Amino acid sequence: MRSIFLTILTVIFATNILAVKSPHGQKFKINCTDCHVTENWNKIKTGVFNHNTTKFPLVGQHKTVDCRKCHTSMDFSQSKMDCNACHTDIHQGTVGQDCARCHTSNSWIVNNVRQIHQQRGFALVGAHAVADCARCHKSASTLRFDNINTDCYACHKEQYDGTRGLQENDHFAQGYGTDCFTCHNMTGQDWSYSGKGYEHGFFVLTGGHRINCIECHKTGEYKTKISSACITCHLDKYNATTNPNHSTSGFSKNCELCHSINSWVPATFDHEDFFPIKSGKHSGITCVECHTNASNYSAFSCTTNCHGRNETDSKHDDVRNYTWVSAKCLECHPKGKE
Numbered sequence: 473m474r475s476i477f478l479t480i481l482t483v484i485f486a487t488n489i490l491a492v493k494s495p496h497g498q499k500f501k502i503n504c505t506d507c508h509v510t511e512n513w514n515k516i517k518t519g520v521f522n523h524n525t526t527k528f529p530l531v532g533q534h535k536t537v538d539c540r541k542c543h544t545s546m547d548f549s550q551s552k553m554d555c556n557a558c559h560t561d562i563h564q565g566t567v568g569q570d571c572a573r574c575h576t577s578n579s580w581i582v583n584n585v586r587q588i589h590q591q592r593g594f595a596l597v598g599a600h601a602v603a604d605c606a607r608c609h610k611s612a613s614t615l616r617f618d619n620i621n622t623d624c625y626a627c628h629k630e631q632y633d634g635t636r637g638l639q640e641n642d643h644f645a646q647g648y649g650t651d652c653f654t655c656h657n658m659t660g661q662d663w664s665y666s667g668k669g670y671e672h673g674f675f676v677l678t679g680g681h682r683i684n685c686i687e688c689h690k691t692g693e694y695k696t697k698i699s700s701a702c703i704t705c706h707l708d709k710y711n712a713t714t715n716p717n718h719s720t721s722g723f724s725k726n727c728e729l730c731h732s733i734n735s736w737v738p739a740t741f742d743h744e745d746f747f748p749i750k751s752g753k754h755s756g757i758t759c760v761e762c763h764t765n766a767s768n769y770s771a772f773s774c775t776t777n778c779h780g781r782n783e784t785d786s787k788h789d790d791v792r793n794y795t796w797v798s799a800k801c802l803e804c805h806p807k808g809k810e
Contacts (some may be wrong), residue, residue, distance in 0.1 A: 497547040528553050532577025566616045594622045598659040624652035631663065675700045679733035702727035709736070716759075721769040746809060755806050774798040 475527055494500050502521070509515050516539075523530045531539075542558055543551050551557075555571035567574065572581045582588075589596045596603075606612045608620060608627055625632060632650060634641040648655070656663060674697075675681075688698055698704060703725040710718050710725060725732075743749050749757060762772045775798055 478673050495546045498548075499549050509753060533579075562615050566611075566618050595658075598657070600658060603701070625650035628652055669798055674693040680735065681733055701725075722771075723769060730784060747802070747806075749808075752808060775800040 507516055507521055509517060545551070554569065554571050559571060561569070574584070574588060577582075580720070586596050586601070594600075609617050610620075611618050620626065632643055635641050677683075704709060706727055707725075710723075710727070716723075747754075749755060757778075759769075761777050763769050763776070764773050764776050765771050775796060781799065
């Protein structure tokens with residue numbers, strides 16, 4: 473009976489003290505009996521208080537940490553949730569104070585190195601994906617990751633300077649900039665993977681134009697801009713073509729009027745843009761029926777083979793300014809119809 477009475481008094485006394493001033497801070501509203509036993513204040517119940525109801529859920533290795541390692545003061549409101557409040561910054565401030573950006577509560581091992589670099593604007597692709605961290609982060613051996621320049625030359629000065637004196641690739645003589653990515657593609661595994669990453673926007677390198685730089689820049693000199701006119705590179709093909717003979721037939725030297733950048737054949741020239749021959753009375757005719765002069769395909773004739781004047785045909789006699797000339801025929805019959 474006496475034991476029960478003392479227990480009741482202890483609970484009442486503890487409750488009154490808590491109501492007056494809690495050693496855990498004025499904002500701490502949890503009942504004493506949720507954590508303490510009546511026999512001894514220092515004896516704490518385990519597995520009763522749910523820390524996940526607070527602003528700092530216990531996950532990962534935090535589940536096994538002794539409470540007093542974080543709660544160094546009896547006033548729990550003074551406990552801080554910042555990582556550096558409990559953990560010494562071994563990186564010495566070089567990567568900021570937010571440990572969770574690289575680490576998790578489960579382990580200090582960093583598993584998202586690529587994502588971190590992606591977020592910082594330097595994706596680890598190609599040869600950079602397998603490079604040793606210390607090659608760029610010179611202070612990595614001391615766990616410092618000081619900010620470093622992300623421009624190519626900062627790491628590849630040796631390769632750039634090593635081109636000096638090369639006959640066809642002297643970066644100094646050619647006036648190349650130090651931004652390697654202008655010409656080299658980071659997805660490649662070596663420097664020979666060149667020309668693929670260069671932004672050749674003024675002359676798109678697609679189709680048949682996806683060729684080695686030296687095929688157009690024959691002298692190996694890249695500072696001087698080459699004319700984008702087709703004939704600049706394809707004059708030899710123009711002169712060598714005999715079916716039909718481009719030079720004697722007066723064909724335009726603007727290759728793209730008839731050809732595509734994917735192939736010389738089939739031609740992309742569409743006769744329908746000038747005169748329809750795919751349907752109607754003109755379908756099935758051959759080129760020479762109209763283009764009677766094999767040396768000049770820009771000229772044509774409507775009267776020689778098909779529409780020679782019939783003396784008994786008088787339907788054009790009342791047409792003002794009518795002339796029996798092919799060019800005049802086309803003016804009145806641009807689509808070949810009556």
